[in-house]
Amino acid sequence: MPRMAEADVVVHARALRKLFGSAVAVDGIDFDVREGECFGLLGPNGAGKTTTSKMVTGVSPRTSGELDVLGRDIGRFGREVRRSLGVVPQDDNLDQDLTVAENLLVYARYFDLPKKKTLARIDELLGFFELRARAKARVDTLSGGMRRRLLIARGLIHEPRLLVLDEPTTGLDPQARHLLWDRMRTLRASGVTLMLTTHYMDEAEQLCDRLLIMDEGRIVAEGAPRALVRDNVAPEVVEVRGPAETRKAVLLAVADVIEKDEALEERLMLYTKQGDEVIRLLSAHAGIETLRRRATLEDVFLELTGRRLVDR
Amino acid sequence: MRRFASVSLRGAMHVWRRNLTVYAKTWHLNVLPNFFEPVFMLLAFGLGIGHYVQNGPDGTSYLRYIAPGLIAYNAMMGASFEVTYNIFVKITFARSYESMLATPLEVEDIVLGEILWAVTRATLYGGIFLLIVTLFGAVEPIHALPVLLVLPLIGLLFASLGLVFTAIVPTIDLYSYYYTVFLTPLFLFSGVFFPVTDLPAWVQPVVPFTPLYHGVRVAQDFAHGRAETGTWSSVLVLAVSGVFLTLLAMKRMRRRLVK
Numbered sequence A: 001m002p003r004m005a006e007a008d009v010v011v012h013a014r015a016l017r018k019l020f021g022s023a024v025a026v027d028g029i030d031f032d033v034r035e036g037e038c039f040g041l042l043g044p045n046g047a048g049k050t051t052t053s054k055m056v057t058g059v060s061p062r063t064s065g066e067l068d069v070l071g072r073d074i075g076r077f078g079r080e081v082r083r084s085l086g087v088v089p090q091d092d093n094l095d096q097d098l099t100v101a102e103n104l105l106v107y108a109r110y111f112d113l114p115k116k117k118t119l120a121r122i123d124e125l126l127g128f129f130e131l132r133a134r135a136k137a138r139v140d141t142l143s144g145g146m147r148r149r150l151l152i153a154r155g156l157i158h159e160p161r162l163l164v165l166d167e168p169t170t171g172l173d174p175q176a177r178h179l180l181w182d183r184m185r186t187l188r189a190s191g192v193t194l195m196l197t198t199h200y201m202d203e204a205e206q207l208c209d210r211l212l213i214m215d216e217g218r219i220v221a222e223g224a225p226r227a228l229v230r231d232n233v234a235p236e237v238v239e240v241r242g243p244a245e246t247r248k249a250v251l252l253a254v255a256d257v258i259e260k261d262e263a264l265e266e267r268l269m270l271y272t273k274q275g276d277e278v279i280r281l282l283s284a285h286a287g288i289e290t291l292r293r294r295a296t297l298e299d300v301f302l303e304l305t306g307r308r309l310v311d312r
Numbered sequence B: 001m002r003r004f005a006s007v008s009l010r011g012a013m014h015v016w017r018r019n020l021t022v023y024a025k026t027w028h029l030n031v032l033p034n035f036f037e038p039v040f041m042l043l044a045f046g047l048g049i050g051h052y053v054q055n056g057p058d059g060t061s062y063l064r065y066i067a068p069g070l071i072a073y074n075a076m077m078g079a080s081f082e083v084t085y086n087i088f089v090k091i092t093f094a095r096s097y098e099s100m101l102a103t104p105l106e107v108e109d110i111v112l113g114e115i116l117w118a119v120t121r122a123t124l125y126g127g128i129f130l131l132i133v134t135l136f137g138a139v140e141p142i143h144a145l146p147v148l149l150v151l152p153l154i155g156l157l158f159a160s161l162g163l164v165f166t167a168i169v170p171t172i173d174l175y176s177y178y179y180t181v182f183l184t185p186l187f188l189f190s191g192v193f194f195p196v197t198d199l200p201a202w203v204q205p206v207v208p209f210t211p212l213y214h215g216v217r218v219a220q221d222f223a224h225g226r227a228e229t230g231t232w233s234s235v236l237v238l239a240v241s242g243v244f245l246t247l248l249a250m251k252r253m254r255r256r257l258v259k
Helices: A049-056 A080-082 A098-110 A115-128 A144-155 A174-189 A201-207 A225-232 A244-254 A275-282 A298-304 B007-050 B064-085 B085-092 B096-101 B106-135 B141-167 B171-191 B204-209 B212-225 B229-258
Strands: A009-020 A023-034 A038-042 A065-071 A085-088 A162-166 A193-198 A211-213 A218-224 A236-241 A259-265 A267-274 A289-294
Touching: A009 A049, A009 A085, A023 A065, A023 A218, A023 B085, A038 A201, A038 A259, A049 A162, A049 A193, A049 B229, A065 A218, A065 A236, A065 B106, A080 A085, A085 A144, A085 B204, A098 B007, A098 B212, A115 A144, A115 B064, A144 A162, A144 A174, A144 B171, A174 A193, A174 A201, A193 A201, A193 B106, A201 A298, A211 A225, A211 A298, A218 A298, A236 A275, A236 B212, A244 A259, A244 A275, A259 A298, A267 A275, A267 A298, A275 A289, A289 B064, B007 B064, B007 B106, B064 B085, B064 B106, B064 B141, B064 B171, B085 B141, B085 B171, B106 B141, B106 B229, B141 B229, B204 B212, B212 B229
Parallel strands: A038 A193, A038 A211, A085 A162, A162 A193
Antiparallel strands: A009 A023, A009 A065, A211 A218, A236 A267, A236 A289, A259 A267
């Protein structure tokens, strides 16, 4: 019997835990993914995002806790659940011995799809992902962006209800990323539930309706991207670059108009509700550069963990 | 046990067909060397060495004596190639199984599919050899069919055995041990070139526990139109150990692939 509390919950995780030997990868997390939303797991490398997504897709068994996917316990009904589940892995595991179209055709067989229906679906997907002209090309002749699009097309071959994507745009150039984001929005609009992991805060902000911020196997925060920013940090940030000895004077000058400051190695971050005022007060200081911007999830992560999302 | 019972033959056949799809693209390149090898072996062993060895141990020509054993050996090699380097690359570099395990396929279906494919290759590899030696007149055409039927059994045994090794081998370099320390002695001392009864007495008790011996024995007996109790017990040994090792390969591969 399904143990779901609500009918529109497609992933239901409670006290979900994963150990590799004695190392804790995921440390007892709770979350729900709802039908039709784009749900994100945001966090730095090693936060437990990939392990979580591998448990959700049934590729990696959980150590303990509850995990129902599409209404059934993924540990017991993996084969059945994966019939309606699409997976886009982080590592390119396309079949190098096959062409673009053959990759989709062979993969469709694993789902017992009838050939005639598959051929129509392949044509549709190749069109959607702008790969039709390369249908007969060998996979190793494709660009990184094309390969990633093919990986997503492969994950959609059986028209899954839920698509799980692990770091879908890592390593891609900006143009390729924007094309992928655009396609993922279209998918979401067509009713496919998306669950994605990412360590890019802009990706999480652009795509996700709701997200979990993870760090060291735990959930640090949960909510809609804008709400997470609103609830955790001041709305604006002024970044100040300059010699270390100027910092003291800068902080003294803006002390009354900032909420919080964060000193990083190469810059000083000033969180404020009064950006205009901060800029005005600092304009008199020589030898520093200022950059005023909206607060982002990156700032939320920094605020909550004291560390940055991506090492630069 | 639950996992063995829920193996999907349909899923296994999808994996088998994936390999066929790849093979079909390059078969004309792959199949040709399979024709040359038996010709060279027959020339060297049969006619070359056979020139000095007037008769085989059973009174027939030396060529006729060694032909069935060489067929069995080729079936062994055909299966072994498929489940050693090929599968290791699929596990570690191509990550093929990660993509398959994200579908309704389970590890056990994949293992069965790969083994059935290796059995197919072994039968094809040994079958071409059989065809050539039959054309050379070293096997009577009437006995060729029974010999052909032994090849899938030899294939099953060596496919599952090689896959167990692949499931536990940490680095690709260790395969040279599998080939030189394990398969080569089997080739030389399993009765292909001389009867195992000529081996030193202290080795004799070990012989029934070596896998190729049974394949060679059955191939020789069938090729020479004789089938004794010993022949059938060797058939049984091939089949039973093949099935047992297939289950062991499933267990070991699950441990390797699912983390």
